[in-house]
Amino acid sequence: MTVSRTVELEGHIIDSGTMGECFGIVMDMGGEFEVEEFEVGRHKHAETYCRMRVLADTEETLRTIVHELNQQGATVADPRDATLEAAPEDQVVPVDFYSTTNHPTYVRVEGRWVEVEDIEMDCALVVEPSGEGGDDPRVFTKVLNAVEEGDLVVTGETGIRVEPPERPRNGSGSFGFMQGGVSSERPSASLIEEIADEMREVRKGEGTVLVVCGPAIVHSGGRDALAELVGAGYVDALSAGNGFAVHDLERDLYGTSLGVDTESLEHPRKGHKHHIYTISEIVRVGGIAEAVEAGIVDEGVMYECVRNDVPYVLAGSIRDDGPLPDTITDAIEAQNAIREQAHEADLVLMLSTLLHSVAVGNCLPSTTKTVCVDINPATVTQLLDRGSAQAIGLVTDIGTFIPMLRDELLA
Known part of the structure; x- marks a missing residue:
């Protein structure tokens, strides 16, 4: 050696x-x-x-x-400051740049440890030195496509301190009712009560609950319960894709989701066209908010978001029909919108969506409490494997979970 x-x-x-x-x-x-x-x-x-x-x-x-x-x-x-190197071009970082985790991170700059702002995984660290007016130095993350020529980028490992969340001595995870990781079971009243208590605490402290939604919420019958939670003020922001919003709106306009009546489970005539008809009607009036104001949409999750000024991000994908006018089709723009939501969140509920759960999880610091619920164990395990180690995974039917959570919060 x-x-x-x-x-x-x-x-x-x-x-x-x-x-x-x-x-x-x-x-x-x-x-x-x-x-x-x-x-x-x-x-x-x-x-x-x-x-x-x-x-x-x-x-x-x-x-x-x-x-x-x-x-x-x-x-x-090593008592030395972190090594800094200027980015040679826009979107180009030095070869040995430091790639971040999602854990609280500190960088030694000008002889002192400075906490990184808005930490998230897989980013570069950019340093803004102290100004002539006596401003303290700042360190913040930038995704690679946001790096600008001349940015002072941290390289190597010198002058960097990471603080992963430690497992408490009593063995509990982020919440007292679970050890972390994945639990495959029907949600019991005690589990729901713990999650509801966390939501109440966040609301009491004027924090932010972010809900990440997949279309299965509508298919499985959890949509009305989620809409009630939005209307009651327990959801402060919503992140989803074009599909979730379309099926939520379809349920209101036609009583179906993917052409299936969610009450009788029957397939009405031309039901398979309902989702594209729904998109057409929303496009015709200019968007979801316009459809609510016009009285075309009068119930559901998106309706409650509009009526209660709950901000939402609909991030598009290559497979989207339409899409809706509200859907962000530029991938970088959608990432940045999701990033803003994630940085504001104090508690995140990821409900039956692999794509958007991982996308939001990538932007979250490891100190943000996260609950991921899905009937598919792969969704939960992939989120954890991707680096969101703080997430609690519950493998269960979303159509059972959300109504139970609603009953606990609104009883």
Whole structure:
């Protein structure tokens, strides 16, 4: 081993398994480690400190190992500021730029640790130095397509500190009623009560509940219950795709969803054309808000959003019919709109949509409480695997979950 770097770990690194995970990373990636200092916390709230030297055959291997350790909360033991390099062109970052996690992150700038604003995963870190007027330096994330020529981009791992959420000693996850991860079961009254309590707390603190919706909410019979929650003020923002809005509006105009009567489950004549008829009627008047004002739409989730000034983002996709005038068809514009919603959210409910759950999850910091509900286990596990480790996954019927949540909140 010819090159080395010293890193430090601090916190409840034994309880959370962080220390063992870091040891494993070094060995799995072909390196070695030497523990130089180890101080174990000796009571419940005491933190543990570990200083270790990481060795590798090449500088490239060492950088890769240190980067992975940094993602787990290890900090390079170096008093120097972070390394900055100017972006050479718009949308072009330096070769060794630091790619972010969604965990709280701090960057050492001008001799002090500065918290990164609006942290999210898979972004570059851009530094704005202190101004002549004495303004403090700022560090914020930028997606690659937003990087501008001359932006001071953080490179390497020096001067970067990541703080992954630690698992509490009692083993509970983001909420007391679950351990985190995935639970495959019918939602019990106790689970619903815990989620409802979180929503009440957010509302009491004037925070924001963001609901991410898939069309299955309408197909499975959860639409009316969700509309009631919007109308009662328990939903502060909504993120969905063209399909959800179309089927919600179709249910109002024709009593069907994808051409199927959601009450009788019968297929009315020409029912398969109802969704395209719905799009045509909304386009004819200019949009969803115009349809509500004209009295064409008088119930449902989108109706309640318009009537209660609940902002919504409808992000389009290549497979959309129409789409509706309200749907954002530019992918970058849609990402930015979703990003604004995610940064404002205090609690996120992801309801039966893989595409939009992952899209919103990518923009969320790991400190935002997130509940993902879907009948398909792949939706929940993919969200967790993608990096939204703070999410609680519940594999269950959305048509059962939302009415139970409604009953708990509005009883």
